Amino acid sequence: MKSFGVGIIGCGARTRWIAKLLMEADKRIRVAAVCDPSAKSVELARETFGRDLTVCGSCRELLNSPGMDWVMIGSWNCCHREHAVAALRAGKHVFCEKPLATTWRDCLAIRKAWQASGRSFYIGFTLRSAPHYTTIKRLIDAGTIGKIVSMEFNETLDFNHGGFIVSDWRRLTKNAGTHLLEKCCHDIDLANWLVGSRASRVASFGGLNFFTPENAAHVRRLGRDGKGRTAYSAFDGGQEVSRRNPFTCDKDIIDNQVAILEYANGVRATFHTNLNAGIPERRMYLCGSEGAIRADCRAGRIEIRRIGFAERVRAVRVVAEGAHAGGDNALARDLAASITRGKPATADMNDALTSAATCFGIDRAMTTGSVVEMSPYWRDLALETPAEAR
Ligand SMILES: NC(=O)c1ccc[n+]([C@@H]2O[C@H](COP(=O)([O-])OP(=O)(O)OC[C@H]3O[C@@H](n4cnc5c(N)ncnc54)[C@H](O)[C@@H]3O)[C@@H](O)[C@H]2O)c1
Incomplete structure (x- = not known):
């Protein structure tokens, strides 16, 4: 064999x-x-x-x-x-x-x-393979909500996950890039893919407003979990339980950010991330010319309502097992097919570049306080913004 x-x-x-x-x-x-x-x-x-x-x-x-x-x-x-x-x-x-x-x-x-x-080049955008998102993509492509006009999406994180991010190597942009790039490049990629276009201009605000020394008292207020771990340091997914205090350690990433994006095909989107969320979500709300999709990958819920007098909200059932809403298992199967029989990558170099550039543009907008035109990035890729990006 x-x-x-x-x-x-x-x-x-x-x-x-x-x-x-x-x-x-x-x-x-x-x-x-x-x-x-x-x-x-x-x-x-x-x-x-x-x-x-x-x-x-x-x-x-x-x-x-x-x-x-x-x-x-x-x-x-x-x-x-x-x-x-x-x-x-x-x-x-x-x-x-x-x-x-x-x-x-x-x-x-x-x-x-x-x-x-x-x-071959395969980028690890695991959510692209997740049944939750492949279902949403199929619904959009089938015209279920008509043409997308505008959308909201977010990634808000549990307090321990947030505490992990601001205290391990990801806390410094010299190691990881910005929080948007390191963590939310997935979400930006999903929006790019679902909208089927590239951002033509972006704007953003963000900052570090929670993981600051004056908020360290929240650790005591929340106490310990069943395993004796202190609040904000009880994340299960990390390789190392950081010994750094998430509130007082050195860091230069933000802990909350909002962004707006206008795509070359006219779709407008808003994005929100927060590292200390009472209700963690990865939620999307897509408004199309003929209906809307409301979905939360963490809750495993997709709802659709077509526009019309007699229309009702319909739940779409998705079967998924494992981490990242089943994305990791599906990614492993897709990657195995690429390795063993040359199947094209589910997310490739082009997707990786488009997501990264969008994150760079949004973060530049945040740090400069300006609306950033994305065309220089797309020119670097020798693509004209809007024609080829549509
Ligand atoms: N696709 C996803 O959902 C997902 C989830 C988590 C992490 N990631 C990505 O995976 C990568 C690793 O993240 P992680 O959570 O496994 O972090 P981690 O800290 O567990 O692992 C990073 C590893 O890289 C090693 N490393 C650092 N410098 C190195 C060097 N010069 N040469 C070789 N190894 C080096 C570290 O020693 C460590 O073992 C990051 O790019 C992260 O963004 C992706």
């Missing part, structure tokens, strides 16, 4: 999890080698992938190891350029975790290396 070797650069929580699902999705796939400066990540990788796993001392050594056509990149976002470019130049197909990179220059460098390589 032919086997398919995969190498992992940055074998942290995310790539270990996705690679495990990948091997379950297709037994012919195996993780052959990893490289990661963290002894803890390497040890956990050995536990997950077996004691015979090759552990490399550098990205270069991994890329020179035999028996792997695909490389998964799950290092800090600021390293994605170095790792993706090296992997593509070494002739590997690449699965890169989102976001593509932390600067536009780095994004374009990865794109250049990819174009020269002729290899």
Whole structure:
């Protein structure tokens, strides 16, 4: 039986999890080698992938190891350029975790290396594969709500998740890029995909208003969870329970932000994120010429109402299992198909670039207090905004 070797650069929580699902999705796939400066990540990788796993001392050594056509990149976002470019130049197909990179220059460098390589590039926008969102996309494409006119979408996070983000490596933009880029590039990608266009101009406001020293008393007010963990430090998904105090540690990301986007095809959208939400949501409300879709991926709910006197709100049932509303399992199956039979990526370089550029534009709008025209980004991609973007 032919086997398919995969190498992992940055074998942290995310790539270990996705690679495990990948091997379950297709037994012919195996993780052959990893490289990661963290002894803890390497040890956990050995536990997950077996004691015979090759552990490399550098990205270069991994890329020179035999028996792997695909490389998964799950290092800090600021390293994605170095790792993706090296992997593509070494002739590997690449699965890169989102976001593509932390600067536009780095994004374009990865794109250049990819174009020269002729290899596949898969970006880890797991929600693209989630049944919740593929259902919404199908409903839109079937004309269920007519032509989209405007939409709202959000990503508001549980307090412990927020506390994790502002205290691990993601708290610094030099490691991760902005919060919008690091976390919400998924949501921006979903909006781009569902609207079927690219933003032509954006505006935004945001700031750090909760995770500040004067709010540290909330930790005491909320007490501990059943496992004895203090409030704001009880996130389950992280590799390390940070010992930093989320309220007093150094950080330069925001904890709340709103944005407005106008797309080249005329659709207008608003986005909202908050890292200390009483009601965590990933919700969308799409208004079309013939109806509306209201959906929350966390609650697993999709509702539709066509416009009309006798129309009622109809719930659409979606079956999904596992993390990210079933997205992680579906992503693993899709990625396995790309690895074993060359299926095109569910989310590709173009999607990665479009989402990243939109995040860069929104954050520039926030920091400069201006409306940002997105056409320079699209010109860099040698695409005219509106014609080709429509
Ligand atoms: N698609 C998703 O839903 C999703 C979810 C979580 C994380 N992610 C992405 O996955 C990536 C990793 O996030 P995580 O949650 O696994 O973080 P993590 O901290 O668990 O893992 C990051 C790993 O990268 C390693 N690393 C840092 N510098 C490196 C270098 N120079 N070379 C090799 N390895 C290096 C760290 O030692 C660590 O083991 C990030 O890009 C993040 O945005 C995506």
